[in-house]
Amino acid sequence: MGLFRTVFMNVAGVHDESKKGSYEWKKEHMSPDQLARTMDNQEKYSGVPAIPVDIGYHGGKNVGGSQQTGVISNAASNPGVILGMGLTTAALLGMFKSSFLGDKVGAQKMMQYRIMAQFFTVTALVAGVTIFGATYEDEAHQK
Known part of the structure; x- marks a missing residue:
């Protein structure tokens, strides 16, 4: 949530409950076993897809029929x-x-x-x- 919105909501006396569905809220309310499995999966699977080595590092193979x-x-x-x-x-x-x-x-x-x-x-x-x-x-x- 933006800083301006947070300050405005605090001044208005409204407490934001939108955090309830967020990842941080779920992380706070997980059992230790679930939290450990989630942390293991985060280390194993990143949000960035893997690029094959022959394409990403110019392995000398012609892939896709296009020239560099x-x-x-x-x-x-x-x-x-x-x-x-x-x-x-x-x-x-x-x-x-x-x-x-x-x-x-x-x-x-x-x-x-x-x-x-x-x-x-x-x-x-x-x-x-x-x-x-x-x-x-x-x-x-x-x-």
């Missing part, structure tokens, strides 16, 4: 998207600068540049996906 990828390898496979994102960011920053300086014509120009850069980014993304789809060969068909 990273940001750098993805950027290298389609650099047009990264370039388009940079151009879009530059146009946005230029638009903000022009807006803050009160240059309405310059802000409009930068908005147009931003739209062009976004079009370039989306076109590069679609082209990259199309090229990847056309050149992709499944490992099962190679064998």
Whole structure:
């Protein structure tokens, strides 16, 4: 229960009985034998599911049919998207600068540049996906 609610309830003279169904209340009212079994189970079973060693620690096995990828390898496979994102960011920053300086014509120009850069980014993304789809060969068909 939150600190504010606790203080408010104490000032109002209301005692909170919602603790009755909570884990702490059950723990306080368990027999010593039940409490010992519960504590053993808590040590044995955590709330975090186990991750298999071959997946969690890169055991060198191909699982799930996917390859390990990273940001750098993805950027290298389609650099047009990264370039388009940079151009879009530059146009946005230029638009903000022009807006803050009160240059309405310059802000409009930068908005147009931003739209062009976004079009370039989306076109590069679609082209990259199309090229990847056309050149992709499944490992099962190679064998």
